Amino acid sequence: MARIGVFVCHCGENIGRTVDCARVANELRDLPGVAHSVDYKYMCSDPGQSIVKQAIREKNLDGVIVAACSPHMHEKTFRRAVASEGLNPFLAEMANIREHCSWIHEDREKATDKAIEVCRSIVEKVKHNVPLETIRIPVTKRALVIGAGIAGIQAALDIADGGVEVVVVEKDPSIGGHMSQLSETFPTLDCSQCILTPRMVELYQHPNVKLITYAEVEEVSGYIGNFKVKIRQKARSVDADKCNGCGACAKACPNKKVPSEFDTGLGTRTAIYVPFPQAVPNIPVIDRAACALFRGRAKGLKKEACAKCREACSREAIDYDQQDTFIMQDIGAIVVATGYQLYSIGKDQPAGLTGYGEYGYGTIPDVIDGMQFERLASASGPTGGRIVRPSDGKEPKRIVFLQCIGSRDPAKGIEYCSKICCMYVAKHTMLYKHKVHDGQATVFYMDIRAAGKGYEEFTRRAIEEDGARYIRGRVSRLYRDGEVIKVQAFDTLSGEPILMDADMVVLATAMRPQPGIQLLAQTLSASYDQHGFFNEAHPKLRPVETNTAGIFLAGACQSPRDIPDSVAMASATAAKVLGMFSKDQLEREPTVARVDVSLCAGCFHCERVCPYGAITHLEIRDRKGNLVKVVADVNPGVCQGCGTCQATCPSKSVELSGFTDEQIYAAINALVL
C-alpha cells in the first residue's frame, strides 16, 4: 500500500477564500494509500516546506502531493524540498487548486468539490510514479554563432572572452551586418563604423574564435551539448591563405558597374570585390553572376573570357576553379543571430505581403527606404555623406519621412510594430538638418514610440532643436509631378486633407526576418512565429532561449530590435552558454521516452513522428551474434519528452517517463465515476 502525503495550501486567502482547505485535507485522508493529509496557510514558505519534510521523515512517505498553485510556479520548489529528505523528487506532484480552481470559481461548495476531485486524480497518478533519475549528458565546450551582425559579434566575443572556443558562421563575405551600413546611431549619434569596426577586428583576431565567412550552416544533428554541424564554405574563388587584401584585383576588374548591396544599390562595385573598405576579413570574393569569366563558362566558352584579376594578383591567390567545401564541427551550444531584412518597397513581395502600390512600388527614383538614407548620410557612402537625390544629385530642400510602412498594417501583411523606425526617423531628420541647414523635414507618423533610455528626449530634440515637423496621419498617395513628389495625406489631428510637395521621400519600412530563415529554423528544430521570427522559450522569463535546449537567440532574428537591445540579448546568450559550459555534464529532466525492447516489433512509426530524430535503431542479437530483430531505441539526450511516439506506437512498447499510460489512466479513472 502506498504511503502518500497530501499537503493542502491556503495560499493565504488566495485558495482558502473559495476552497475549504480543511475539508479537502479531511476527505483526502480517507483515500486508500493516503498516509497523511494536512492543510496549512503557506505551504511554500519555510515552515510550510518543513511540514512536508517532517512528514516525509516521520510518516515514512513514499509519495507527496502539494495541492496549491500551478506546477509551473512551485513544482521545482517542492521537488527540491522532497529531495532534501532523500525521497526521489519525481515522486512529488502538485495539484493545481489555485489558478485552475479557487481563482476562477466563486461557489465555495463547487470549488471545494472540484479541488477534492483534482487532488484525488493526482493521488492516483502518484501511486504509479516511479523514482526517476536526472539524465546526465556530456557537453562539448565549443559554441557556434550563426550570423555576425552586431548581435552575433557581441555574443561571440563574450563567449570567447569567457575562455571558450567559438565558431562564427556568416553568410556574407564580411561580418558586420546591418550596423556596418548605418551612418550615425541613435540615441547618441555616434558613428556606427567607429564603434563597430574595432569589434569586428577584435573578433577576427581573437584566439578563441574561428571565423568562417561566406558560409552557411547546412545540417545540424545531435542535441544540447552534442551537436554535429555541417558548414558549407561557399567558393570565394580567392585563396584566403594567399590573399593579403591589397585590392589590385578589384582595380583590375573591368566590370565596375555592379550595383553594390552594401550601398543599397546607390553605388556600384566590381565583380571581384570586398563589400566595403573596412570589411572583415579583407578578402575579396568573385560574384560569379557578374564576372565575365564565369558568365563565359556558363555559356560553354572554352577560353577564359577574362582573367584580369588573376593577372593583377601578385600572390596567385585567385582560383577560378575553387569549389564549395564542407566543414564539420562538434558544437555544444548554438547562438542564432541572423538578424533582419527590410520590407521591400518594390513590387515583388513574398506570400502574404502586398507592397505599396500607392507609393509607386519603388519606381519613383527619389522615394527611397531608410537604409538607403543611411548610405546617403554616411561619410563612407556613395555620395561621401552628402544627402542628395538619386535622380539628379540635387540637394533636397523638402524631405518627407513616412513611418510605419509595412508595420502596424495588417492589410499589408504585418500587424506588429517594428519598434526602431520611430527612432531612426527622428535620427534621420536630425542628420538631415545637420547637413542641409535650410531644409525642412516633415514626418508622417501614427504614434511616436520612443520608449527607451534617452529615446523620448532624442525625439524631442529632433522636433524642438532641429525643427522636424511631425504630422499625425497617413499618406494615401505619392506621385511624381515634374521634379517634385506630390504627397497626398490626411492630418488626423486637425482633420484636414494635405497635399504637399517634396523633393525626396523616405519610407521607414518594417523589419522582417531574413529570407530563408524558416529553413534554418527547421535545420535547428527551433520554432518560429507566423512572421518568421524565431520563437523564444518564454517571452518574459526565458527571452534568449529557444524551446530546443542548447539553442539561443540574439538580436533582430527574434523580433525587431535596435542595437542596445541586440547587444543586451547577445551578452545574455553568452551568459547562458558560459553557464552551460561551466559544467562537465548537463542535467536534464528525465521526462523522456523509453522502449520496451521485448514488445517492440520494429515498425518504426515512432521514428516517423518524432520531431527530434531521437529514435535510433537497436539490433537485438542472440548469443551467437545472429540478428534477432531490429527495434526502436530512444536517445535520451535528444528526446524532449513530447510523448508523440507513445500515442502512435501500435504495440504500446514505448513509454514516456512521468506520463505513462498507467499514470494517466489512473488519473482519468479517479476523475469521473
Place this chain on the structure above:
Amino acid sequence: MAETSNGAFEPKVTAFVCNWCTYTGADLAGTSRLQMSPNVRIIRLPCTGRIDPLFIVKAFERGADGVIVSGCHPADCHYTSGNYHARRRFALFLELAGFMGIDPKRITFSWVSASEGGKWRDVVNDTVTRVRELGPFTAYRELAGKP
C-alpha cells in the same frame, strides 16, 4: 454525470491539455481571475501528441459527459510538430466517435495558446453549455448495466 441537490444535471467534462500552451493559458485565466464553469477537470500532458484517443474513450467510459482536447496552435508546438500529429489523429477519431456511440458534439478540439486565457474560458463555458444541452452521456453505462 453528477446531480446537484436540486436534481439538475451537472455535466462532467475531462480536459486533456498540453503543458506548454493550454495549461499555461488556463493558468493565465486564473491569474486574470476569469470566472468560468467549475465542471471541467484538467489532465496535464506534455503535448497533445501524447494524447491517445483511448484516453478520450476511457473518460467517457468512466462517466464523463464531455471531453476537451486542447494544445498549441498549429505553428506553435513546443515540440515543433506534436500537435500536427494530434490534429490528424483526432480528425480520424472524430469520424470513429459516432461509430463508438459517442456523439462528436461531446468532444471539443481547440487550440489555446499560453496567452489566451480568455479563449480558454470560452472553450470551457461553451463546452459545458453544449454538453448540458445534450444531457448526460449514458450509452456506456447502459451497456455495463449500471443505473
